[in-house]
Amino acid sequence: MLPLPRDPRDPLKLADWLELYALVSGDRNSSYGDLVTALKAASIINPREITADELPTIVFEELAHREKAAIDAYPFEVVGGVVRCKKRPLSYAHGRHRAPRSGRTAFLSISAQTWRVPSLLARRGDSELLA
Numbered sequence: 836m837l838p839l840p841r842d843p844r845d846p847l848k849l850a851d852w853l854e855l856y857a858l859v860s861g862d863r864n865s866s867y868g869d870l871v872t873a874l875k876a877a878s879i880i881n882p883r884e885i886t887a888d889e890l891p892t893i894v895f896e897e898l899a900h901r902e903k904a905a906i907d908a909y910p911f912e913v914v915g916g917v918v919r920c921k922k923r924p925l926s927y928a929h930g931r932h933r934a935p936r937s938g939r940t941a942f943l944s945i946s947a948q949t950w951r952v953p954s955l956l957a958r959r960g961d962s963e964l965l966a
Contacts, residue, residue: 836873843879846890851895854911857918858864867916 837856839846849870856865870891874880880890898913912919 839873839877839879843874843877844890846893846897849890849894850901853894853898853918857879857911857920863920867895870894 836857837852840852842848842904852873853865853870856869871880874890883894883898895913898911898918902909902911902913910921
């Protein structure tokens with residue numbers, strides 16, 4: 836599993852984490868359940884105290900905001916509690932579908948460079964994501 840960000844209570848960083856988790860996971864998605872599991876394992880949240888207004892819900896609200904703000908330039912689909920990669924998601928950061936390079940929408944190129952996702956995907960043989 837991808838390690839949580841340094842500040843695992845920051846909804847923006849957790850939203851980035853879910854997007855990156857979708858990029859590197861075998862099924863090309865991440866979910867509300869993946870986030871809750873990781874937060875429980877790190878003792879960030881108590882499994883008996885999760886309510887609709889807590890951290891995982893805030894993170895998915897952020898993801899929905901990103902998807903709406905970037906329109907077709909967002910490299911993921913957020914459906915219910917699942918974040919799915921679109922075809923060739925890394926082309927959205929570097930190709931003709933380039934997302935605006937300001938604010939929250941710069942997440943992919945900044946986070947991918949920070950987490951070294953392209954090299955990880957290349958090692959795994961996921962070259963179709965990088966094209």
